[in-house]
Amino acid sequence: MAAVMAPLIETRGLTLHYGGLKAVDGVDFTLEAGEIHALIGPNGAGKTSFVSLLSGRRLPQSGRILLAGEDITRLPAQLRVRKGIAYTFQITSIFPRLSVFDNVALAVQAQGTRDLENRTRAALARVGLDGLEEQEAGTLSYGHQRLLELAMGLALKPRLLILDEPTQGLAASEIEGFKALVRSLVPETTVLLIEHNMEVVMDLASRITVLTFGRVLASGTPAAIRANPAVQEAYLGA
Amino acid sequence: MRRNGLRVWALHLALLAVLASAQFWLSPYLATNLARIMVLAVFAMGYNLAFGYTGLLSLGHALLLAAGMYAAGLPALLWGWSAGPAFIAGLAGGGLVAAVLGLLALRTAGVSFMIVTLMFAQAGFLTLLYFAPVTRGNDGFAVAAASRSFLGFDLSTDTPRFLAAFAIFATGLLVSLALMRSPFGRTMIAMRENEERSRMLGYNPFTVKLAALTLSGLYAGAAGAAYALLFGYVGASFATIQYSILPMLYVLMGGAGTTLGPFLGALLMFALVEAATGLTTAHQFIIGAALVALVLFAPKGILGTVRERWAKWLP
Amino acid sequence: MAFGPFLLLALMEGLVTAAVLALAAAGLSLVFGVMRVVNVAHGEFYMLGAVLAWAVTGMIPGPAALTFLAALIIAPVLVAALAAVADGLILKRLNYDPEATIVATIGLLYILQQAALSLYGPNANPVPAPFEWRIQLPWFGYSGYKLFVVLAALAVLLALWTFLSRTRAGLIMRATQVDRMTAQAFGINVDRVYMGTFALGAGLAALAGVLVVPIQQAQYLMGHDPLLLSFIVVIIGGLGSLRGTLVAAVVIGLSDGVISMFFSPTLAKILATLLVAMVLVLRPQGLFGARA
Numbered sequence: 001m002a003a004v005m006a007p008l009i010e011t012r013g014l015t016l017h018y019g020g021l022k023a024v025d026g027v028d029f030t031l032e033a034g035e036i037h038a039l040i041g042p043n044g045a046g047k048t049s050f051v052s053l054l055s056g057r058r059l060p061q062s063g064r065i066l067l068a069g070e071d072i073t074r075l076p077a078q079l080r081v082r083k084g085i086a087y088t089f090q091i092t093s094i095f096p097r098l099s100v101f102d103n104v105a106l107a108v109q110a111q112g113t114r115d116l117e118n119r120t121r122a123a124l125a126r127v128g129l130d131g132l133e134e135q136e137a138g139t140l141s142y143g144h145q146r147l148l149e150l151a152m153g154l155a156l157k158p159r160l161l162i163l164d165e166p167t168q169g170l171a172a173s174e175i176e177g178f179k180a181l182v183r184s185l186v187p188e189t190t191v192l193l194i195e196h197n198m199e200v201v202m203d204l205a206s207r208i209t210v211l212t213f214g215r216v217l218a219s220g221t222p223a224a225i226r227a228n229p230a231v232q233e234a235y236l237g238a
Numbered sequence: 239m240r241r242n243g244l245r246v247w248a249l250h251l252a253l254l255a256v257l258a259s260a261q262f263w264l265s266p267y268l269a270t271n272l273a274r275i276m277v278l279a280v281f282a283m284g285y286n287l288a289f290g291y292t293g294l295l296s297l298g299h300a301l302l303l304a305a306g307m308y309a310a311g312l313p314a315l316l317w318g319w320s321a322g323p324a325f326i327a328g329l330a331g332g333g334l335v336a337a338v339l340g341l342l343a344l345r346t347a348g349v350s351f352m353i354v355t356l357m358f359a360q361a362g363f364l365t366l367l368y369f370a371p372v373t374r375g376n377d378g379f380a381v382a383a384a385s386r387s388f389l390g391f392d393l394s395t396d397t398p399r400f401l402a403a404f405a406i407f408a409t410g411l412l413v414s415l416a417l418m419r420s421p422f423g424r425t426m427i428a429m430r431e432n433e434e435r436s437r438m439l440g441y442n443p444f445t446v447k448l449a450a451l452t453l454s455g456l457y458a459g460a461a462g463a464a465y466a467l468l469f470g471y472v473g474a475s476f477a478t479i480q481y482s483i484l485p486m487l488y489v490l491m492g493g494a495g496t497t498l499g500p501f502l503g504a505l506l507m508f509a510l511v512e513a514a515t516g517l518t519t520a521h522q523f524i525i526g527a528a529l530v531a532l533v534l535f536a537p538k539g540i541l542g543t544v545r546e547r548w549a550k551w552l553p
Numbered sequence: 554m555a556f557g558p559f560l561l562l563a564l565m566e567g568l569v570t571a572a573v574l575a576l577a578a579a580g581l582s583l584v585f586g587v588m589r590v591v592n593v594a595h596g597e598f599y600m601l602g603a604v605l606a607w608a609v610t611g612m613i614p615g616p617a618a619l620t621f622l623a624a625l626i627i628a629p630v631l632v633a634a635l636a637a638v639a640d641g642l643i644l645k646r647l648n649y650d651p652e653a654t655i656v657a658t659i660g661l662l663y664i665l666q667q668a669a670l671s672l673y674g675p676n677a678n679p680v681p682a683p684f685e686w687r688i689q690l691p692w693f694g695y696s697g698y699k700l701f702v703v704l705a706a707l708a709v710l711l712a713l714w715t716f717l718s719r720t721r722a723g724l725i726m727r728a729t730q731v732d733r734m735t736a737q738a739f740g741i742n743v744d745r746v747y748m749g750t751f752a753l754g755a756g757l758a759a760l761a762g763v764l765v766v767p768i769q770q771a772q773y774l775m776g777h778d779p780l781l782l783s784f785i786v787v788i789i790g791g792l793g794s795l796r797g798t799l800v801a802a803v804v805i806g807l808s809d810g811v812i813s814m815f816f817s818p819t820l821a822k823i824l825a826t827l828l829v830a831m832v833l834v835l836r837p838q839g840l841f842g843a844r845a
Binding site for chain 3: 295297342343345346348350352353354357358360361364365367368377393483486490520521522523525526527528529530532533534
């Protein structure tokens with residue numbers, strides 16, 4: 001059966017310009033359900049722009065995006081969230097003046113208000129923020145804010161969770177916890193990860209796609225990517 | 239938000255109990271003023287739902303107040319409707335006009351939203367003047383005694399008027415408290431705090447803000463209708479920019495985004511103007527100075543500051 | 554009167570409205586363009602100009618032309634000074650936050666209006682025109698002073714344009730408009746630029762008020778309509794564009810004159826306010842920028 005099932009995400013010729021600059025330039029990309037897929041590339045390669053197109057924060061000039069075979073290219077962002085695409089922001093975007101509980105409750109109640117309190121507490125417990133419910137989110141440490149961002153993403157019960165540089169600014173000990181958490185998500189949730197920390201990428205990802213100048217340079221298993229001379233030249237070797 | 243339930247409800251019910259009893263220990267003059275304050279506070283509570291909680295800084299709420307006032311007053315004038323149906327019409331009028339205003343104005347945000355709401359309200363005011371043969375323009379009209387009766391009570395007499403104002407105020411206050419303790423209240427606040435993040439949680443900001451503005455319009459409509467029926471006068475002056483500024487002033491003073499702030503602000507401003515009447519006739523000056531002082535020195539208002547410093551549990 | 558002359562009269566009246574409006578709107582546009590401040594008290598500066606013109610012409614003895622000339626200089630300077638004080642005391646402390654400054658200038662509007670009411674009184678008072686001269690057209694006579702208003706407004710706008718495009722101070726102002734941070738980094742005293750801009754904007758409104766007072770009389774509530782019409786002109790004309798402001802003022806002034814004369818002034822204002830609201834609604838990313 002798996003062979004006839006459409007991939008979770010498929011893009012064809014996806015293109016996004018800012019003025020004259022092609023941030024995403026004709027990207028064909030496939031994301032299979034249940035994998036942890038890492039998106040890597042030098043700064044300015046178009047990674048964040050690309051996932052912005054997937055999440056609907058931006059609309060492309062041309063190309064198509066399919067979610068499990070359904071065309072979602074023009075669908076507004078909030079409807080994509082409801083279809084199961086969750087995005088966690090690169091620059092932490094929480095509700096700083098609301099409590100930790102309210103932040104996550106906002107994500108939970110978007111899925112329905114039954115048993116809101118328990119579901120919210122469970123989502124917080126999953127990332128280890130239980131006990132901090134009453135704290136104002138803006139006063140959390142940076143690492144905890146990243147975890148809160150993650151909890152909000154998870155609380156949406158997404159089919160696809162897009163993580164934009166989740167380990168940036170985390171301490172080494174926090175990164176270990178984070179990796180375990182992400183591993184525990186698959187295969188129910190598919191994870192697309194933008195990440196600069198190669199150790200995390202090689203540890204977690206089952207497949208890797210390398211972007212440079214808005215184009216796909218290579219795509220494959222960690223071993224294949226590591227062995228790819230073009231990738232080594234463009235990125236890894238640097 | 240759900241926590242501290244007992245304390246929060248007790249506080250609100252205690253305030254309502256004090257207000258309900260006020261007619262027994264206030265002079266008829268003061269009781270009538272309190273009735274007026276409660277009606278204006280309903281208007282301000284509606285403004286607070288849009289501005290204080292959802293972050294929609296409107297300069298056009300006079301339009302919604304007038305919508306309620308005329309939707310209640312004109313049928314009373316033209317067809318002799320009684321207070322009950324007229325009030326319902328006013329409520330619906332406020333909500334309907336707010337919804338239409340929202341459909342247009344919510345395509346904008348921030349400063350644009352302020353100007354657009356200001357312009358639509360001004361157009362509404364001028365329209366009232368333009369159709370003066372029907373609306374009686376600036377002169378306005380008195381609501382006939384026959385239309386000011388509800389279930390046999392004469393709303394132009396002290397006790398029924400006070401009780402009617404109190405009932406509307408109490409309903410408004412409890413509904414807004416319940417709303418703020420509900421998931422939808424949390425969603426409204428999310429729009430104020432971080433609209434883009436809310437969108438990425440699956441909310442459609444436009445619909446949420448439209449719902450909030452419509453709710454706000456229901457409050458304004460109720461206040462306008464109540465004013466017409468309880469105090470017996472309908473006039474275009476209630477559609478002027480002044481009546482868009484007043485609820486903003488009340489809310490800023492009492493504390494934007496607090497359930498009790500609108501009432502506190504209305505009460506204090508009323509008392510301030512009343513107290514100053516002996517000294518000066520410069521009412522406008524008091525309003526202006528209060529606005530400037532609040533923006534400069536206490537942007538969170540009284541209860542907003544109290545909440546920040548001492549009582550985080552205040553809703 | 555036949556239709557033709559009637560239309561001509563309407564257009565001439567409209568042109569006078571347009572001239573006064575262009576001055577007031579240029580001030581509003583300048584303040585919004587450079588400082589990003591929507592000055593709701595702008596109409597009160599216009600009113601103060603008119604009221605001060607009444608005060609100055611009443612206090613100074615001499616022929617009407619001379620006292621009016623004095624008013625034309627003194628009133629805008631006084632109003633500009635007042636605006637500079639308001640900027641320092643209020644707007645600067647709010648860090649020019651767009652929404653907070655709107656609320657503050659609403660407060661300022663009430664304060665100024667009350668001051669005028671308390672000190673000047675509720676009555677409308679006339680100021681004699683500096684010269685009595687009528688142009689006799691075949692169909693009707695027309696006030697020469699009104700034509701002077703049009704020419705004076707044009708001259709002031711031309712001077713303003715020269716100031717902005719040809720002088721160092723104008724360049725500094727435009728640089729601050731484009732990018733406050735960079736201007737600061739280049740050693741421009743942004744605080745002083747803002748104060749100067751706010752004063753200049755208020756002075757332009759006051760000048761319009763002085764010019765209008767021989768036609769319209771000075772009254773403490775007279776700032777309301779010009780404020781609204783200036784908003785309309787600025788929004789239709791596009792921001793920071795003096796030419797756009799001028800064109801929009803002419804369009805709004807003429808159509809106001811024509812609709813007012815043939816239909817009703819109220820209808821003209823309803824249509825203008827709805828037009829401006831719809832312009833903003835249909836171009837949400839337009840003039841004021843989407844903040845959210």
